[in-house]
Amino acid sequence: MFNRFMQKMYYDTVKVAKPTRTHRFIKALSDHKKLIRCYTQNIDGLERQVGLATEFDHLNNWQQLDVVQLHGDLNRLKCSRCLRKYSWEEIFVDQKGAEEDASLVIACPNCVEKYRERQHLGKRCCASSIGIIRPNIVLYGEEHPYGEILAKGLEKDISRKPKLFLIFGTSLRVVGVKRLVRKMCKTIHENDPEGRVVIINNTEVCRSSWGDYIDYQVVCDCDDWCRYVEERIPRLGAEGGKAAKKERGDESGKRKRSQVEGAKTKRVKVDMKVDVKVDVNVGIKRQLKTEMKEEMKEISREILVL
Ligand SMILES: [Zn+2]
Known part of the structure; x- marks a missing residue:
């Protein structure tokens, strides 16, 4: 069976x-020497x-x-x-x-x-x-057959003091993953007061369990968020802004077609929605967007991605 x-x-x-697009975004981070792991x-x-x-x-x-x-x-x-x-x-x-x-x-x-x-x-x-x-x-x-190596490797990665930890497309429900993520979040905050953890996913994670660990929660499709970042910080993108623009054109064409055909295209919220440490209102949402952008620009060290 x-x-x-x-x-x-x-x-x-x-x-x-x-x-x-999210896979290509991670590859671009690696090409730009921003990705630890x-x-x-x-x-x-x-x-x-x-x-x-x-x-x-x-x-x-x-x-x-x-x-x-x-x-x-x-x-x-x-x-x-x-x-x-x-x-x-x-x-x-x-x-x-x-x-x-x-x-x-x-x-x-x-x-x-x-x-x-x-x-x-x-x-x-x-x-x-x-x-x-x-x-x-x-x-x-x-x-894991290489569990021991994995644990040592993780220690090595954490010792490089990543400044940003991006969590893509997971609702953090698996016990082992929860533990791993909490450990990473804790170390990132301890290592550097400027260290940030961002989760990008279509569904929200529970704020009472994650409020102390995650700085920003972005409720949207991962690919849309990668596009958002690449358009604003072209040097982080795959081939600068050009590729991003071209693809956006292609995809919006696709979307229109699928709407015409009545396909079940899920509407996405492209909003920096919740900062778990701050009360949410429109003003803060806007401020968060700029703040995120500035922080991403400032990243001189590497990034960990889950
Ligand atoms: Zn064999």
């Missing part, structure tokens, strides 16, 4: 997914499609890493024993083949080869030395 579900998710969703809960590997580095297996290549995939990556399969990674194509012919094999336990080709070598040399062989192939994702409650 598990394999069948994961296969369907890979072939129907992940394999065909395309990066969004992006910690993601997504398993679609779209960050890699825009050219961000996502692979790590030891602390030595941590510094080259752009994105830490907290829950793994469904684009890869992995051996439970030797941890060798495979593409789906290396193991299954195609989607149909994968469906047919869904109920089978698939032995890791690398482990099998090693087993045969030992057999050939007359060494002791143990069937339990052969791992099985499973999707390279970390399930809830499961420990």
Whole structure:
């Protein structure tokens, strides 16, 4: 059941997914040397499609890493024993083949080869030395295979004293993520009185639980917020203001069409809506916009993104 579900998710969703403006915004931050690290809960590997580095297996290549995939990556399969990674194509012919094999336990080709070598040399062989192939994702409650490296890497990142922590598109409900975010927020505020935490998401997070941790809450679509920032601070954008403008043109065209066709286009609120430390009124909202803009301009050090 598990394999069948994961296969369907890979072939129907992940394999065909395309990066969004938010992915490209994060890539631009990395290109501008503003990004310390992006910690993601997504398993679609779209960050890699825009050219961000996502692979790590030891602390030595941590510094080259752009994105830490907290829950793994469904684009890869992995051996439970030797941890060798495979593409789906290396193991299954195609989607149909994968469906047919869904109920089978698939032995890791690398482990099998090693087993045969030992057999050939007359060494002791143990069937339990052969791992099985499973999707390279970390399930809830499961420990991350590189959990220890991850914890050390996080300490390293925090010690670089990031000035801004951006939280994109999450309502912060998963326990492990909550803990991680609280830790990051706390350290950012302790390290630097100017340190800021901003959350951008379509739904609001609970103010009583997050008021002490998050400075700004922006209730809107992440892509719209990235566009908002890129238009106001072109040097943070992918290719300056030009690319942003062009794409805006394309998208507004698309939107018009979809409205005409009566498609269910969700209306977005592009508003810097709530500062959890200040009472909200129109005047403050406006002030927040300018303040945010100024703060983003002032960022001379790096940014952490979730
Ligand atoms: Zn193996």
